[in-house]
Amino acid sequence: MAEPLKLIGDADQKARFLPRLANGEISGFALTEQDAGCDIWNLKSYAIPIRENGTLVGYRVTADKLYTTNAPRDDHAFLASLLVVIAQIVEAPHEVHHQKEERRFGAFIVETNSAGCRCARLHFMGVRGIYNGEVHLRDVFVPVENRLGEEGTGLRRALESLTVGR
Secondary structure, three states, X not given: OHHXXXXXXXXXXXXXXXHHHHOOOOEEEEOOOOXXXXXXXXOXXXXXXXXXXXXXXXXXXXXXXXXXXXXXXXXXXXXXXXXXXXXXXXXXXXHHHOOHHHOOEEEEEEEOOOOOEEEEEEEEOOEEEEEXXXXXXXXXXXXXXXXXXXXXXXXXXXXXXHHHHO
């Protein structure tokens, strides 16, 4: 998570999250989904904007992510306290099926102690030292100040982060 935060986080986000990471908190990057495979345009995770009196205050994020490194310590116990989650921004869940060219993605910093966050550790034969797993988010509230970058730029930002990280 530090890489996307360093690349596109605003000054407030860097001030709030980078010291936590520097002090030893663990973060993760939640992108991969079961039915998306190599085509990340097929992500079905979604974020529904929440408005109060016409002002955007946050999002309700629902996601099922796979192979998220550093997310779980064990089943139902997060290792990561922060995750960057990539999700489509939609007004209603059925909109995740729009044409690919109409899809807009966001990158969201999710606090794993939020209501609606669950995880499960995946185990791989011969690999015991990696904390990799599934992340499940159900209507997790993410305040607008935890969106990385502008609406619609999340997928591009995810790819930029992966390029730097690999």
